[in-house]
Amino acid sequence: MKSNQKPNLGGYFPRDRVRHPDAYTPWYKTSVVRSPTKALISMNNTLSEITGPVFGHSMLGDLDNDLMLNYAGAGESAIGQRIIVHGRVLDETGRGVPDCLIEVWQANAGGRYRHAKESYVAALDPNFGGCGRCITDEDGNYSFRTIKPGAYPWPNGPNDWRPAHIHFSLFGHAFAQRLITQMYFEGDPMIPYCPIIRTISDQDAVQDLIAPLDMANTIPMDARAYKFDIVLRGRRSTMFENRMEGN
Amino acid sequence: MVQKLNLLKESASQTAGPYVHIGCVPNFCGIEGVYPEDLGASMLSEKTQGERIKITGKVIDGTGTPLKDVMLEIWQADHNGLYPAANEHRGEADPNFTGWGRCPGDYVSGEYTFNTIKPGIVPFFDGRPMAPHITFWIVARGINVGLHTRMYFPEEEAANAADPILTRLEHQVRVPTLIGKKTGEGEYSFDIVLQGENETVFFDI
Numbered sequence: 001m002k003s004n005q006k007p008n009l010g011g012y013f014p015r016d017r018v019r020h021p022d023a024y025t026p027w028y029k030t031s032v033v034r035s036p037t038k039a040l041i042s043m044n045n046t047l048s049e050i051t052g053p054v055f056g057h058s059m060l061g062d063l064d065n066d067l068m069l070n071y072a073g074a075g076e077s078a079i080g081q082r083i084i085v086h087g088r089v090l091d092e093t094g095r096g097v098p099d100c101l102i103e104v105w106q107a108n109a110g111g112r113y114r115h116a117k118e119s120y121v122a123a124l125d126p127n128f129g130g131c132g133r134c135i136t137d138e139d140g141n142y143s144f145r146t147i148k149p150g151a152y153p154w155p156n157g158p159n160d161w162r163p164a165h166i167h168f169s170l171f172g173h174a175f176a177q178r179l180i181t182q183m184y185f186e187g188d189p190m191i192p193y194c195p196i197i198r199t200i201s202d203q204d205a206v207q208d209l210i211a212p213l214d215m216a217n218t219i220p221m222d223a224r225a226y227k228f229d230i231v232l233r234g235r236r237s238t239m240f241e242n243r244m245e246g247n
Numbered sequence: 248m249v250q251k252l253n254l255l256k257e258s259a260s261q262t263a264g265p266y267v268h269i270g271c272v273p274n275f276c277g278i279e280g281v282y283p284e285d286l287g288a289s290m291l292s293e294k295t296q297g298e299r300i301k302i303t304g305k306v307i308d309g310t311g312t313p314l315k316d317v318m319l320e321i322w323q324a325d326h327n328g329l330y331p332a333a334n335e336h337r338g339e340a341d342p343n344f345t346g347w348g349r350c351p352g353d354y355v356s357g358e359y360t361f362n363t364i365k366p367g368i369v370p371f372f373d374g375r376p377m378a379p380h381i382t383f384w385i386v387a388r389g390i391n392v393g394l395h396t397r398m399y400f401p402e403e404e405a406a407n408a409a410d411p412i413l414t415r416l417e418h419q420v421r422v423p424t425l426i427g428k429k430t431g432e433g434e435y436s437f438d439i440v441l442q443g444e445n446e447t448v449f450f451d452i
Binding site: 009011012013014015016017019020021022023025028030031032033034035036037038040041042043044045046047048049050051052053054055061063064070071090091092093094099103104105113114115116117118129130131132133167169173174175176178179180181182196197199200202204205206208209230231232233234241 | 253254255256257258259260261262263264265266267268269270271273276277278280281282283286308309310312314316320322323324330331332333334335345346347354369370371372377380382384386387388389390391392393394397412415416421441442443446447448449450451452
């Protein structure tokens, strides 16, 4: 380390709350009694926010990122349209985020989740659990193999349906970067009707959650590819961080 | 014309939904055999240094009803105030402590439990000590962006009174929402209230 370099204690770029959904979005009914009504209290990042847990690649099993096979019986595989979902995790400065734990979950091809509280009549697939995880490589790349999830109805309005989607949970390098979001599929006609997508008022932000079909990476005679990049908060990298003068 | 900053924008958050368990704690919801155990279920081993504590609580909505589909994560320093993180540069944290825990609310009662240790003191960015605290992150159906808060310790009256975060809150009447209640030796309860009279302070970090 050069003499004028110090450990990077820079805080993360403030979250753009206009781009994120509001807490209170009454057309998504559950938000009504679960949304804080007082303003969030802003604070500069401290060590408690710029640090985060470490997950080693060694914890991963061979099939953790293969939802088609990781719950299937021997010689079996999940039913549905075979797809690859891949992309990069970047930060707001455009750098890849390595060693980022990504956890995903989704409904099966018929739109049914494997969950005790799920009541949709669509059939369970005995060979599909619906969870997967991976850790990004040194450039921030990741990929999953799965089946395309189905759309499904849910109790909100009298006739609300979720478009096909995959839930993503991401850890960056700091607890300040922690994020849960959802990926949608290019061309899905259900997207404009979804009350949960409509919690986001910024249409650019909505488009950034829709994965395009990626024919270049589609595997012939096997699986179509969708590319989904995710952006986590960037971090200040100037040497002059906010601290007591003279320290 | 000027140079372009070329910054990207953080992906927008979406709710974790009612089935967050499938992805984050699959064994808890009966999807067994994919992962050997749920991440964050255990933060400790017998070798972990520090005072064992147990924190229980509920996340409560605006009608007073506990959320039964909530998931909480905590992040905290070890007993010396060091974080078990890749970018902890002040020293080496206890290798037998993960610092990170994850717990879903009980399906029936909504209650969560963390078995951990009491954290040490971590400096604020200007070097002043922060009182011992644990960061909480709460996601659930109906929560569009995960909520950050902190739990402080009721027996740390002097440290809490000097804490740089607690002292800067304009509405000091809200400070008690950030302090756990001692319910026994090494046992605390910490309820998180999403709305209403005793709404917990949430941070934009």
